Amino acid sequence: MVHSLVSLCAAEVVSDHSSSPCWLQWIPRELYRPLLEASFTSNRPLAVGELVQRWPERTLRVGRRKRGVASPNRLCIQALLLAVVRGLTDQRSILQLLDLCGQQGDEGSLGDPMGGWSLTVALCTMIVQAGAKRAQRKDGERERKRFSALQRHADVKRERADIVENNSSASSEIRSEEELTKGVRRRMELKRKGEGPSTDEADSRMESIENDIVLVHVRADLFVNARSWDRVRAALSSQGPLKLQCRYLRIEEISVSSIKILLNLLPHQFLLGLDVRYSSLGVAGLAELLPLLSTFPALESLRLHYCNLDIRRDLHGQEEALRDLSQGLTQLHHLKSLSLTALRLPGQLRVMLSSLPQPLETLELPYLSLSPADLAYLSISHHASTLQQLDLSENRLDEATLPSVRRLLSQASSSLQHLSLSGCGLTDHLLGLLLPSLGCCIALKSLAFALNPLSMSGLMDLVKMAVRMGSLRQLLYPNPLEDYQPGLPDLPSSAQLLDWPLDDTIEISATSTLLNRVLIENGRSNLHLTCDLLNYHKNLKDE
Template sequence: MVRSLVSLCAAEVVSDHSSSPCWLKWIPRELFRALLEASFSSNRPLAVGELVQRWPERTLRVGRRKQGATSPNRLCIQALLLAVVRGLSDQRSVLQLLDLCGQQGDEGSLGDPMGGWSLTVALCTMVVQARTGAKRALRKAGERERKRFSALQRDSDVKRERAELVEYSTASSLIKSEEELTKGVRRRMEMERKGAGPSADKAGTRMDSNDNEVDVLVHVRADLFVNARSWERVQSALNTQGPLKLQCRYLRIEEISVPSIKTLLNILPQQFLLGIDVRYSSLGVAGLAELLPLLSTFPALESLRLHYCNLDLRRDLHGQEEALGNLSHGLTQLHHLKCLSLTALRLPGQLRVLLSSLPQPLESLELPYLSLSPADLAYLSCSHHASTLQQLDLSENRLDETTLPSMRRLLSQASRSLQHLSLSGCGLTDHLLGLVLPSLGCCVTLKSLAFALNPLSMSGLMDLVKTAAKMRSLRQLLYPNPLEDYQPGLPDLPSSAQLLDWPLDEAMAINTTSTQLNRVLIENGRSDLLLTCDLLNYDKNLKHE
């Protein structure tokens, strides 16, 4: 990527911190953004802090980076947060909204970015510390006012003593005048304490007569990651009334009990939450049904993800029928839900109960490891969601000849909307692939296709790539290693787990496989289609220029 002249100059300016006093006070507000981006990309935390403390705009967004760019360094994010706190008492800062949504990097990756959990803890600590600092400032301001009032009283006493030396009539009038002055001073002090008078400190904080109340100066919006270790700190920050107010866009919860999740949802600002992701929490059907009414109170909620939450919908269990009814009723209240992701929840035969309750069609549906039955796929292919799906993940749900008719009908219904499809680990052999390829080729808007861990031979893989090359909208294909590339001993019809664990034969010409596949692309003029077998680094949302 070619860097602009402005970004090159900005990188040079922030490279020498000793020169910052020279240019900081002269820099126009239009260049603050370029200088801040250069400070992040060059890992200059001192420059980040000085720029943020003097930020000339009401909003500062430090969100997702451009494609290919790394997340900001941990030290730079820490410098940013410290600068926001310092800016609360700096009249040069006009910041009112700090938006860090989408900022989390991968813990321990290249460049040492700040991960989701670390950023959440840092934000909560910052909110609580800002409250403590504001209370300290209020106490100091109150102490200054008490000293000023004491000085006024001493002056009044001196004047009264002097007035006693003059004539009686004159002395009486002067004493009355001084008493009125004292009452006026006391009245002004009472008004200031109630907030009716001018503010006591530079930050614009205000002190109530009964309790210390601090105005919100900066709203901090971020994606929060809460687990057992950060739960109490997050709860404290959300309950804190101070100059910084924490808001949440996407909430990720791990290993938290249902009562704790309910407490968290009750104190979370309702108007900003767009999505909630619950992982490794033993909810059960009854627990999820208990949470759904609380989720319905968030008017903008559009994404619900449940991963490994121990939902076992079995009608033969005592009380399960009632819980299932409560669950279905709760889902009807999620009026704006667009994305539903359910991973490994043991829901065979229950897909109709869940999806038919939703009031509007979904745009994204992820159902990996759900052991979907033929009845589930038959319902999905005829449901009101089929024609609106943009993203569909059916990974690790075994497909066979009894389910392929429903699968083909589903692809036909979604052919003009589907952009991302995952059929990894579905047990598709060469024969089954041949049955589904015609329907797959009709998906005219498909951008990414995941087909890993399916037992295909080299011949079947070539058929898949030839079909993919003819799909002009497709930009990325995650293909399986052909059976010929594995070491001897692999079963005739291996499972996805066996394909994942079985060693590849390094002596075989694995590079030859890649060469043959790329030759197909060249023959079809598809230099814009990325082929990969790398499961770990596959990104279905990869963007191309």
């Protein structure tokens, strides 16, 4: 990565904290951003704190990092949050919006970044504490006013007694009770402020804190589970100078009632996506949540992973719950992305998708036990021609379902950019039937084909097709059957391919060398081939 002269100079400036008093008071506002970025890159939390506390703009975005740039260090994020709180009473700061969306790093990765759960807890703690400080200030102010009122009342009584005792004959010298009260109040104010009235105006930000005015809106992606639920709820309910907003909400192992409480507390105009994982919703629970989701006008993404939506069994009230589910989906007018993982909904895809008023751009259906009827509906649905990302992984395909898949790819050929067919049981024969349809996807950028039982010959056919697709940039290919130890079944499942050991006597790099030779011969240096399941999706997100 090539650094600009400004970034190199900024890194040098923030490297020595002892010099910060010299340059902080002279730097123009347009240099705050490169200095802050240099502070994050160089892991300089003290510099981060000083810059953020004096931030000269109304908005501070520390958003999604660029590819190849590490997420900010945990200490730097903590310094940023502390500086935001200190800036509430600093007249040099005019910050009104702190945007941390997309900032979460991977917990425990290199550089000690702050992960999604940790960042959520830290943000909510900051907001709750700021609200508590405001409450303490207001309680102290109320107590001070009560004491002042009692003191004024006592002083008025004392002055009235003095007047009666002196029994002054001059009526002009007798002051009314109202005048006495004003006089006592004025003297007490002067005593409290000093010898005379102060010429300096009160700090407007401090007045705002005391008057229940929100000074800074904090926008972030929130990760909520059973351990952080109380803290997030408290932060969303807080009446302090910091107001929490949420762009993407990820929920794990939370009950339907608790999810409803969070949704009712969230500011409705900002939520773009909801991700629910490992929560036992059931069909009835999801149908109960959908009316609440319809109140979020910008909601465009809904992800449900392992949420116990199993309608294969003949359960009482199942038909009514499905009707409620279908009716609720009709209210999601702006939904563009739908992800359903391991929900066990064979034969019910029409119920889910036909109710959506707008065609989807992203559809992820892994581990869904899709039936031939599901794939047949999908290939002719109003979503087929608009799909940009499609995941059918771990749904077993055969000759009966392949015509529907080919029809679907034909409908999405001009729009589809990312396709996953990993673990679909595609043999050399099935691949040969599918390759012509895959080759017609002129916009395809990434293709995942891992954990399919392909021989070396089938794998070569796949790669030769890939190099002819000018738009393709990434291919996740399966290890060929010849690379596994003996004893693998003739038609192994994806789980068997994942667990079965590779043959140590075979040079695994020989496969990679052979495939790269195909790339070189076809001049496709811009096509990345990999069999690394763990890092493929990470690289895909960085694109």
